[in-house]
Amino acid sequence: MSTVTVTRTPTALGLSLPADVPHGVSVSLPTWEDNIGYERGDSRVMDKLTSGYPRFYIQLQIQRLQAVCERKFGLPHERCHIFPSLRIAEACRAFMHAHSPDTSHPVLVRIAQFLIQASSSPTSLSQTSGAKDSSIELHIVFFPVDSAPLAKQFWQHTGNGISSRMAERCLSLLPSQDVPSAQITPGHGSDSPPIAAGAWNKSRNRHYAGLKKGSHITSASPEGVSLSSGKDEAPDDVADYLEEHYGRNLPISAASLAKRALRRRVAGVMVHDEIPLSDSEVRRGPCVTEDDVYFYPTGMSAVWHSHQLALATLPPAKSVCFGFPYLDTYKILLKWGLGAISLGMALILISIPLLNCWPHRRAIRPFLPLYCEFPSNPLLRSPNLARLRKLADDYGFLIVVDETIGSFANVEILPFADIIVSSLTKVFSGETNVMGGSLVLNPLSHHYHTLKEKMTATYEDLYWMEDAIHLERNSRDFAPRVRKINQNSEALCGFLRSKSLAYRQQQGEDVKSDDEVPIVMKEVYYPKWITPENYEACRLGSLTQAPQSKAVSSERDGGYGGLFSITFTSELASAAFFDALRCEKGPSLGTNFTLACPYTILAHYTELEWAAEYGVETGLVRVSVGLEDQSVLMAWFSEALNKTEDAIRRVRARA
Structure with a gap:
């Protein structure tokens, strides 16, 4: 590991990630204090912002x-x-x-x-x-x-x-x-901060700058859809340039075909043979088609529209947020309809028994939709979807699952959900240059025909065509990218976990006497070790699947995703570790490059005590693993740990 070059500096404060992307969805906040300054609205930080996550900036x-x-x-x-x-x-x-x-x-x-x-x-x-x-x-x-x-x-x-x-x-x-x-x-x-004069022209999106009017580019046909948009093709040298530098985006006139390709791509990755509901029961996976896939401008738009759909199709009732929620999902459930019941992740062991206390008559619906994430952000906990599905069938409520973190390339959750929502901005795209969201209806849901009829009558395609063009291009290598990210994450998390206080205590080590090398990490949150039985029940290719499902090839086997979180023995250690990391640092996740953020500071700065009640500590650092070589990742994180240990030693020496 010592031979790997780690001399890399994160992007400067306030620049988009990557720098100079005109439609970027993340921004560099490279230090702990930068993130606090961002939340406080300090001019030192705000005046330097040229980008940000689009729903907040x-x-x-x-x-x-x-x-x-x-x-x-x-x-x-x-x-x-x-x-x-x-x-x-x-x-x-x-x-x-x-x-x-x-x-x-x-x-x-x-x-x-x-x-x-x-x-x-x-x-x-x-x-x-x-x-x-x-x-x-x-x-x-x-x-x-x-x-x-x-x-x-x-x-x-x-x-x-x-x-x-x-x-x-x-x-x-x-x-x-x-x-x-x-x-x-x-x-x-x-x-947002002011726009500097001339900043408008800083654009690298010159895909067709060299083309004459009337010329078109013929692209390779994804998912069997013909995407040629005209008789005239770009000159060979221009086409080669576009292929080499920009991956050959489709022409804008092919936006409807790009959307069709995207719907087929999402539907295709969701179709698998069989997924067990329990040790003795197997449900055949639904035949999702492109007509069951709907696109929205963002992932939160998909969540909001799914809630509007539930409000429009079922009798009035409260919503349930099962598990510690992503903030804006919870806000949607609270501020629309009749409000929400929160069953946070700290209550995960009693949440399902609590649901069982509701009246046992199908005519009495205790609530309208139940929302959960699989797994959750940022503690990577997975609910028992099979048990929730049975309760939903007994009581007649909807289950809406946000699979953004797990990714439908890793887990099969549609058999347990009525609706699946996802942020396509994340790993489906990988690039930080386009937003998007999807909503998928389960054809085997008891509510499918009612939901489908309402969607047919009311759905508006609000996904801007040029965003669809970029998302189609970015997602062509979705599956192999996910496999690479899975491998990187599992290796990196294994290394970090071996250094954590929780793991060493499990191994029976006397960690209190270890003054020579101070322990700075408390726990690594990763689906492989957090509620693993629930995650494994839905992971593609897992050992818990029925023998019949082993026809799924190894290339379709799911991993544990690219997101994990770390907690530390002190906030000083959290800040020292974060500042020492050489990866990019900013909001968002699922990027092709490794991206870290002090999640609780960014998401819950005004409600830190409330978040702590659910186990989400102020000093938590969330990491989204990218496509870098494993040796580079190991070097970055090993160096950050060493610097954090040195910082703790210096503090102890002064004390």
């Missing part, structure tokens, strides 16, 4: 379009958010009315429609899928400036805002005199 392209809309249609005291459909804009207005400080005098909210006409050039939106009448239709929600925090809640919780690529396209179609070139000050519908 209004991206620069969107800020610029907001400024256009406010100048053209807004009143002096108003700010705005922009949405891709009238229905979503009306949902935002309804949310702001329902959650106004004084509901007897709700916030004054108005909606404006902005129709942007596209040009008639051969490469314009007039020839692309999803563009009606050669135009882009925006729906703008205006609200008083002092209500901006309330409006931001809807943007953050639901993930239904327009994407930065849609904003970019709108700006490109507007007359230049309508688009502000000066610096935009904070407060234009967001909590």
Whole structure:
């Protein structure tokens, strides 16, 4: 390990990850204090941000379009958010009315429609899928400036805002005199920092810069779908350049075909032979088709729409959040419908017996949907889906599972769920340059026909076509990337666990007397060791599967995913370890590169005591493992441990 070069410096504070990506979904926060400063809104940090996770940070392209809309249609005291459909804009207005400080005098909210006409050039939106009448239709929600925090809640919780690529396209179609070139000050519908003049032109997305009007690129056909979009191909040298540097994105005119390929890709990876519900019962996997897969702008949009679907199809009742929740999922369950019951992960051993206490008559539904993650973020705990499925069948409620962390390349959970939601922004994409979410209906669900009928009647395809193009390209190597990440994670977690206090105590070591090498790690949270029986019951190719399912090839066998968390013996050790890590550091997960963050600080800074009640410690560090060589990963983490031990020794010496 000593021969591996580890001299790598994380990206500078405030830059996108990777640097200079114009549609990035993460931002570099390389030190512990940077993350605290971000949560506090310190100018030292906020003034340097050029990117951020899009539901929390209004991206620069969107800020610029907001400024256009406010100048053209807004009143002096108003700010705005922009949405891709009238229905979503009306949902935002309804949310702001329902959650106004004084509901007897709700916030004054108005909606404006902005129709942007596209040009008639051969490469314009007039020839692309999803563009009606050669135009882009925006729906703008205006609200008083002092209500901006309330409006931001809807943007953050639901993930239904327009994407930065849609904003970019709108700006490109507007007359230049309508688009502000000066610096935009904070407060234009967001909590984001100002846009520096000229920053708009920093773009590496020049996929078609060298093409003449009317030329097209013919791409390899994914999932058997013909993707040729025209008779004229790009010159060989341009095509080679695109293939080498950009992986040959499909032309924009092929957006509908890209979406079809994506739906088939998601449906195909979900279809497996048989998964056991118990030691004696086997359920045949459902025949998911592309028609059961629905796309949304973000993973949280998929969660929000799944909840709206439940509210629209079943009688009114509370929702249940089973397990320690991702914050915005819990907020959705709390703020829409009749509210939520929380059964946190600290109660995992008693949660299912508690559910059993509900009335045993099918006519009485104790709650509407039950939401859980498999496994959970950040403690990587997996619920017993088979037992939950039986309860759901007995009582008639829905089970919605967020499989983002486990990934449907590793686990088969559809037989136990009525609906599966996922953030495709994460490992499905791998690149930090596009957002996306999916919702999948289980064809064997007792509620399938009701859910399907409602989806057929109400579904709006709000996934921006250029985002679909990038997601299709990024996800072509989804399965082999997941296998590589699985291997890296299992090796790295095995190494780290052997150094942890919990493991050494399990081995009977007298750790209290070990002053020469201070123990800095308490525990490694990873599905292989956290509630392993529940995870193994759903892991593809696991030993718990029935003999018939062994027809699944080894390439389809699932691993334990790329996410793990570490807790430390002190917050000093947490900060020292985090600062010493040479991997990238920022929000998000599932990236092709290793990415770490102080999860509790970022997600629960204003509710640290509440999170601690569920075992989520303030000093927890979450790591998303990437595609680097194992030797490099081992070197980075070994070096960070050594530096942390040295820091603890120095503190002890001073004491």
